[in-house]
Structures are given as structure tokens and as C-alpha cells.
Amino acid sequence: MDTLNCITCFVHSAKAGSFAAAARHLGLTPAAVGKNVARLEAELGVRLFQRSTRSLSLTEAGERFLAEASVGLHSLEAAMANLANARGQPTGVLRVSMGQSFGRHYIVPLLDEFLRRYPAVRPDWHFDDRPVDLIVEGFDAAIGGGFELPQGLVARPLAPAHRILLASPGYLERHGEPEAPAQLGEHDGILIRSPQTGRIRPWMLRNRQGLPAAIDLRLHMSFSDPEAACLAAQMGLGITLVSTAHALPYLETGRLRRVLPDWYVDAGFISIHFAAQKLLPQKIRVFVDFLVEQFHSQDLERRFSAL
Numbered sequence: 001m002d003t004l005n006c007i008t009c010f011v012h013s014a015k016a017g018s019f020a021a022a023a024r025h026l027g028l029t030p031a032a033v034g035k036n037v038a039r040l041e042a043e044l045g046v047r048l049f050q051r052s053t054r055s056l057s058l059t060e061a062g063e064r065f066l067a068e069a070s071v072g073l074h075s076l077e078a079a080m081a082n083l084a085n086a087r088g089q090p091t092g093v094l095r096v097s098m099g100q101s102f103g104r105h106y107i108v109p110l111l112d113e114f115l116r117r118y119p120a121v122r123p124d125w126h127f128d129d130r131p132v133d134l135i136v137e138g139f140d141a142a143i144g145g146g147f148e149l150p151q152g153l154v155a156r157p158l159a160p161a162h163r164i165l166l167a168s169p170g171y172l173e174r175h176g177e178p179e180a181p182a183q184l185g186e187h188d189g190i191l192i193r194s195p196q197t198g199r200i201r202p203w204m205l206r207n208r209q210g211l212p213a214a215i216d217l218r219l220h221m222s223f224s225d226p227e228a229a230c231l232a233a234q235m236g237l238g239i240t241l242v243s244t245a246h247a248l249p250y251l252e253t254g255r256l257r258r259v260l261p262d263w264y265v266d267a268g269f270i271s272i273h274f275a276a277q278k279l280l281p282q283k284i285r286v287f288v289d290f291l292v293e294q295f296h297s298q299d300l301e302r303r304f305s306a307l
Helices: 003-016 019-026 030-044 060-085 100-117 169-175 181-186 226-234 244-253 282-297
Strands: 049-051 056-058 092-098 121-127 141-145 153-167 188-192 204-207 212-214 218-223 239-243 257-259 263-275
Touching: 003 019, 003 030, 003 060, 019 030, 056 060, 092 100, 092 282, 100 121, 100 141, 100 226, 100 244, 100 282, 121 282, 141 282, 153 226, 153 244, 153 282, 169 257, 181 212, 188 226, 218 226, 226 239, 226 244, 239 244, 244 257, 263 282
Parallel strands: 092 121, 092 141, 188 218, 188 239
Antiparallel strands: 049 056, 141 263, 153 239, 153 257, 153 263, 204 212, 204 263
């Protein structure tokens, strides 16, 4: 029995909740993963999973074994990767999750330089506007803002996650430009729903002195995608609130103008999230350092700031 492979299949199955999800991450078939877990159970002499046609759950013995085996497996995988890296370049598949528009505008353009430095790393990037579970879904890192930081993860800040109000020059000419937050109630709002909850979050504005103000735009339409909201605003259909990262391409070309430029929403930071490990695989370490370097050299921290 290849014990390491069997333990690997068990740990990924337990964290993903199914043999199929573990198989997708490991590049195996669900049947192969199930057989490896069964071999491990036979070797240990205990049942690790309760199986049914619809679910896979850990037994009490499985929970104990997972708590000890997962830590050791992660350390062993990192040690093996770092030992291989010591002989040359960082290597391996780099699975990263990032927002769709943000990833296309700011991360994909960095690929050429990153691969020039680290040609043995193979990017496997996923574009999704929802927060992901790095451990369960098998990601090495995730880039985004406004995420809660679960236990076992760390975040390296890249730039402010500010949000600003935008409208087209044509809309402001026809409807007038609000001079204070209290006047937003007189304007049509192009609002964004959370992809996770389907609700419109009641963001609060603040000014440079830190004073708060509500955003009371009339609900004219709603989207789950900030890029769509910017396109609707460009058509003169109302005022929208998006991150500065989404706003920059429209502001720099004059397609949209900032509304109430002294006011903004502070949503924390855009960060890169990854597992808190003493032996962090080199492919992750060099990618994190590379992103921090590139955001600094491109002055994105300043450009993303609403101040």
C-alpha cells in the first residue's frame, strides 16, 4: 500500500466532503480515491467515514485521525516541495482564486513577468466573485477584499478596498450633481447585490474627516456584477457604487465621473490570503512576494485609494 497517497486521498476527501471533489483536486478518478481510502481503513483497522449514497461524513475515529494527519501531511508536502525547490526554481501547480474583472484587469497582465522569473510554476487560476474556502476547495491562495479571515489563514494586504460613487457626464448634466450625501435620495441608483446573499449591502459613506453618511439612492436597478453596474452607469442610467479597482478604467478614460469626491466607503483592504504554515511552499511564497512587489511598483496602493 502507498500509505502517503492513501492518507492524501483521505485528508482531501474529509475536507472536501466527497470523493469526487477530492478526485478533481488530486487529478484522480472518484473510484481511485475511494479505493485508496478503503485501503487505508483496512490497514488501520478502523472505519474513517460513514458512507451513504448522498453524503460522506467522518466517524469519531476519522475526526481524530484527520486532526493529526492533516497537519503532518501539509508539513510533509511543503517540506518535499521546498527540498525540490532548493535544487532549482519553485515548481508546481499554483491554484489561485480571484474576482473576475479584478483578475482580468490587474492580475492576468502580470503573468508574463511572473512566468519569466518562475517558469516551472504552472498557474491554475479561477475567476469567481465569491469568497472561497482555501482548504476545502484546495486553493493555494485567494485574492480579494472584505473577506472574513478564518482560523489557519493569513492575509498580506495589497491595496485599500475603497468604494466610490460614479455616474456618466451625461447623467450629471441632465440630473444635476449632488453636493452632499443627503441629496443622493433624489437620484437613481444602480446598486449591486451580493453574489452570496442576493442582498444589497447598506454601505456607509465617510468623508476625509471620518464623518458617516448613508447612501440613500433610489433603487432603479440592481446587478450582481460591478462591471455590469459600470456599463449601466456609462449609459447614463444612474449613479453606482463600486470599488476603485473597478472604477479606474472608466475614470481614466472619462467615461464615468466621481460623484461626491470627498466621500467614499472604506471596505478594508484587498489582500492575498493563504494558509498559515511554517513551511509555506515556495511557489506560494514567491507569488505572494511578487504580487506585493508589483502592486508597489505600479503604485496601485495609491491609485486604489479614494483619498
